[in-house]
Amino acid sequence: MNTNMNDILKLVSPKEALNRGNLFENYFWPYKYVANLKPSNEREDLMQKIQQFGFAAHELNLYLDLHPDDKQAVGLYNQYSETANKYLNEYEQKYGCIELDSNEKYPWMWINSPWPWEKL
Amino acid sequence: MWKYEKKLQFPVNIKKKNIQMAKYIITQNGGPNGELAATLRYLNQRYTMPDDKGKAVLSDIATEEMAHMEIISAMVYQLLDGATPEELKAAGLGSQYTEHGYGIYPQDSNGVPFTAAYFAVTSDPLADIAEDMAAEQKARAVYENLMNLTDDEDILAPLSFLRQREVIHYERFKELYEYYAKMLLGDKSYLI
Numbered sequence: 001m002n003t004n005m006n007d008i009l010k011l012v013s014p015k016e017a018l019n020r021g022n023l024f025e026n027y028f029w030p031y032k033y034v035a036n037l038k039p040s041n042e043r044e045d046l047m048q049k050i051q052q053f054g055f056a057a058h059e060l061n062l063y064l065d066l067h068p069d070d071k072q073a074v075g076l077y078n079q080y081s082e083t084a085n086k087y088l089n090e091y092e093q094k095y096g097c098i099e100l101d102s103n104e105k106y107p108w109m110w111i112n113s114p115w116p117w118e119k120l
Numbered sequence: 121m122w123k124y125e126k127k128l129q130f131p132v133n134i135k136k137k138n139i140q141m142a143k144y145i146i147t148q149n150g151g152p153n154g155e156l157a158a159t160l161r162y163l164n165q166r167y168t169m170p171d172d173k174g175k176a177v178l179s180d181i182a183t184e185e186m187a188h189m190e191i192i193s194a195m196v197y198q199l200l201d202g203a204t205p206e207e208l209k210a211a212g213l214g215s216q217y218t219e220h221g222y223g224i225y226p227q228d229s230n231g232v233p234f235t236a237a238y239f240a241v242t243s244d245p246l247a248d249i250a251e252d253m254a255a256e257q258k259a260r261a262v263y264e265n266l267m268n269l270t271d272d273e274d275i276l277a278p279l280s281f282l283r284q285r286e287v288i289h290y291e292r293f294k295e296l297y298e299y300y301a302k303m304l305l306g307d308k309s310y311l312i
Binding site: 044 | 177281295296
């Protein structure tokens, strides 16, 4: 059966998806508490935008693994990935390296704190 | 191969030390229903999936589980931040401190170390994916138990996120299971 995303799935915004841990309204099954992330500074705000759009793209990735013919979902995946990359580039210019690519500066920034488990 | 991204999938910013919750939450790193078992289960099962959909779903979910193990470890690390050996001892973590100091070690909430015996690989896609569905439900149940043990929103937020991921992964595995049941059993797929 070739079901289109539109026919069966209602999506929430990337921001709400990260708070919920779920992009898909019809699969959402809350328990006790839903996050309401509020960034306390610009750095956190930018990181959360990367997390929001990266997460929404990842959700579509998992969906597309089982529905590779859903053209609309591929388009949305590309759109969210591009937005995540835009925020990622902005973050890296301002605060430091998240992913190694072919445009690294001297001195080597990759080792700089904070590492992901450390508080800002 | 894999490429590391120097960020968490979901933010962890725990302001209040909580040694007891650290002791409980570590089970979702190295316990029977934890994220390490999940990632190794899917990574090792994926090679014999009958078609590309199964290989893709297992590879991608396994990769996400590594990011979940990192979230759990970040939580434990921050929950123990500033704890003295005396406080650890009082919270029942004296033995833990003796063996591991402030390090993160894959174990359950009783200190039992991780073992590959927590998961199975049969190379039968229906048997393997049925286990994966059960694993997601068990992990969801453990996250609910953990959420019942705290009111701290800094702890609840990532736990709630991780619990919801179990819900979505279960749905993906269920979809895959039904697809393979139809593919492998045809008219008899109603049997399973």
